Amino acid sequence: MPLYKAPRGTQDILPSEQPYWRFITQKAEALCQLYGYKRIDTPVFEETRLFSRSIGEGTDIVEKEMYTFTDQGKTMITLRPEGTAPVCRAYLEHGLHNAPQPVRVYYLTSIFRYERPQSGRYRQHQQFGCEALGVADPALDAEIIDLVWQFYISVGLRDLTLHLNSIGCPDCRPNYLQALKHHYSQQTGVLCQDCKVRLERNPLRLLDCKNPSCQEIIHSAPKITDFLCEQCAEHFQQVKEYLQDIDIPFTLNPYLVRGLDYYARTVFEVQPGRLTDVGQPTLSQQSTIGGGGRYDLLIEELGGNATPAVGFATGLERIILNLKKQNIVVPPIPEPMVYVAYTGEEGKHDAVKIAAVLRRAGIGAILSMGKRSLKAQLKQANVLGASQAIIIGEDEQRRGMIVLRDLIEGKQREVPYEGIAEAVLPPIDSYQRSAIS
């Protein structure tokens, strides 16, 4: 029983897991470059009021999931529970409205939420997100959705479903909410406890209920897409058309709502698995690997000028979870190719020097440590995946030579001490080339 353990809901990402992380983060960054999104990093913590204002006072995140504390200067601080609000804050703080619009940025960062951990859910998790601020063009919605979708494709995930909806704007949503409330008020008898609360506090969330008895009410409920104002309907129509232009397969889901208050118009979510029943959510939301939408009012809410924006975020742990479920293999992280072994104390000085010479020549080298038998050293070279071993033996040393052993072919030859880097290079090159192709 170890004395110390990683806090609940957190995890160590050990070297053996790193290939997954490197793989997906490299894919993400390559894609962002392709779409012209630039990296932004914001602080791990912000003033609490930024999040309570943006995410919404009544949301679960703000009510019970934030890591909040008062610092020595009596400031209320919160560990970032989502990525959009800090980006908006930075946009305002640094006058990014003066940059060419839209401002396209992405982040790869830790997110903190105090929740009960379960499969694919952690108190600290990593998100990859993109935000495009300053433009209301529906083509930008399509661009953002295309970007996430291409991201999933580029990491190799299959069988995903893109759920798409529009939740309108402050002009048209009240009409819908009224109709929704009216629909529900006639059936309060069969409502679950949660939905009774939702009816009062956050009616949109009624559509989110998984309770079987509430499902029927949901399916007979009015659809928000029938209540959109002219502008919202037109915007949504164009988003759909642009997505069709670029062959992004989406599933219209009029019951899709999102958990943060700042969304307006376009909302979307990506879930693993295909739907059997079109338009009907069959998977629990917990399996969602990514989501996002428009938040045209958020920046104004935070004190800026009216600035439309759209973005997405996706959970990296959940992506890795699905990569493993789908048996997708990721490329290994290359090991240093040369293992430097030696016998005796005199040999060790040359070993230290040769390892340094190789590294300075750009050749990865692992230096054997401690006093171990040659057998043990070569065994380790093998386990570490080195393609070549340099053996500094006392006999050869006296003649100014060292042994260069090819661990893949099992052949070795003597080469002069001087110019060892040149001797090593060619076989390494060919090996690496074959490993890449």
Place this chain on the structure above:
RNA sequence: GUGGGCGUAGCCCAGUGGUCUAAGGCGCCAGGUUGUGGCCCUGGAGAUCGAGGGUUCAAAUCCCUCCGCUCACCCCA
């Protein structure tokens, strides 16, 4: 916050009251003659059997409490 499952070495796990001073596999370390890997063989290190309390002549094994892990609900990525 609610409910289910589970807690034996770094990992996988056997063992359900005395023969357990806890077995096996992987991994680690060392040997298999004198300076050479991948296979094989041998040996070694590594476990207060999650913690505390109780029942019993006797507990890894039964009971209680706590802690932790895990899965699901809620909600979110």
